[in-house]
Amino acid sequence: MTDGLETDVEGMDEIAERRNDLAARVRAHAGEIARELAVLQGGDYGQETFETDGGEWTLKYEAGDVDYLRFDPNSGAETYVVSSKQPPEPEALETAMADYGSFVRAYNEYVRSFDGLFADAPDDFPEVESTAELVAERDRIVNRVREVGNAMASQLHRYNGDYGTYATTISGTRWELKWDGDVASYLRVGGSDGVYLLSQYGPPAAPEVRRLVDDVPAFVEAFNEHVAELEADLDSVEF
Structure with missing residues (x-):
């Protein structure tokens, strides 16, 4: 065994x-x-x-x-x-x-089930419209707004210090300009979630510029009235 x-x-x-x-x-x-x-x-x-x-x-x-x-x-x-x-x-x-x-x-x-999948697919597409002219006009307007914004920033710098914000209401909407020295950091329309008409980034969409640009003169006029009031206050000071 x-x-x-x-x-x-x-x-x-x-x-x-x-x-x-x-x-x-x-x-x-x-x-x-x-x-x-x-x-x-x-x-x-x-x-x-x-x-x-x-x-x-x-x-x-x-x-x-x-x-x-x-x-x-x-x-x-x-x-x-x-x-x-x-x-x-x-x-x-x-x-x-x-x-x-x-x-x-x-x-x-x-x-093989995909054979002929693209047999009838088009390869000729319509011409794409250029936005160059529209963008150029948008940029021209925004640059003009920036010139005005910088001029306002320069005056605010003189009166109110190196940096700050100036805000007013135009057509029921808040407009706020922030300055840093003699330069406009931003111009925002519509509060914290609004449109930045001016900013350190790119310009807003062309339709937004068109929607807001008609109120820019009223914003400037409101600012000028603000400056006139400041000057009147200073004129009333006596020594």
Whole structure:
């Protein structure tokens, strides 16, 4: 009799090696499909699911390469044929590989389904209207407003110090000019959420300029009245 200690133990190294070799070849092949999908979909990230008679295959790609390839058979547990973790069990891989060819054919049919997609797509488009003239006129008006704003800032600097704000109401809307030295930092119309007719950034949209520019003279007149009142106050001082 024997207690079994002298019985040879079958090694798994050869099976594991074949499994690893097959898994590596599948990863490389599925990687080609992942790159093609990324090109087709126009992005580096995404996934597609393909149905076969044997089940569903889901390929997720990331940065133009396969992230995982999952086989969900009609019966039995799903298998990650390709993943960032360890390779699948040999039997699970064998079951999945029996349907792998169907997966590739389903992918090829998916790609062929787009044949002729752009056959009737137009490649002749209408001329695009230029905004150059409109923008030039908008900038001319805004530059003129800036000249006026800087002139007001210079006077406010003389009377009220290096920086501050002057605000008044025109046509029921708040107009606020902020000065920094002799320069207008901004001219805002409509409160904190209003339109910056002048700012350190770009000019406002042309329709906004057109909407507000008619009230600029009234704003200047209100400012002039403000200055006249200041001068009258100073004239009344006696020593």
